Amino acid sequence: MSDATPLTRRTLVHLGGAAAAGTGALLLTACTPGGASGSGASPTAGASTTVSLKSIPVGGAVSASIGSAPVVVAQPSAGKVVAFSAVCTHAGCTVAPQGTEFDCPCHGSKFDATTGDVINGPAKDPLPELKTTIDGDTVTVTA
Incomplete structure (x- = not known):
């Protein structure tokens, strides 16, 4: 070579x-967790971040982070918001929002953006759900 x-x-x-x-x-x-495709870090319990509700498309999602830990925040229907750790449960890569699902670029796992459940493996476990609260246009995501 x-x-x-x-x-x-x-x-x-x-x-x-x-x-x-x-x-x-x-x-x-x-x-491996922490590899080139993601931080592999899980959000620290009690830590939080904020996202503008207007930035989250209805029927879609956005990426965010709590410290160095990647998260995804979705708005399945107007005014309803859910959030999950963006660390793939298969090998720790960072998943990305793709319409109504979160896709892992490493091995093809797909997760439902509404529930975090696995749609397509190799991942077997759902993405961990995070707590969300809405105050006006501000969505707070807490680990």
């Missing part, structure tokens, strides 16, 4: 198999 050739995940897997058979093992950071 020349210096100009990008190192792909497929190449890493092949190299990892050779390394495991020879002298060591390979760590793929995209498959």
Whole structure:
């Protein structure tokens, strides 16, 4: 492989198999909490953040964070808001809002934006729900 050739995940897997058979093992950071695709951090109990209700589309969701922990906030119907940890329960990558669901870019898990339930694995557990309160146009999300 020349210096100009990008190192792909497929190449890493092949190299990892050779390394495991020879002298060591390979760590793929995209498959671990805190890897390149997300912080993997869970919100600290009692910590909170605020989001403008107007910024959350009805029938959609937005990304936010509580400290360094990623969260997603959805508005399934006008005036009803729910929030979840955005840390995928499969491998700790950060999920992203995609219409009425949250999608994990690492392994394809999909979660319902209304309930946090798994729509499509490999994740087996739902996203942890967070407490939300609305005061005028301000949504407060608390871990």
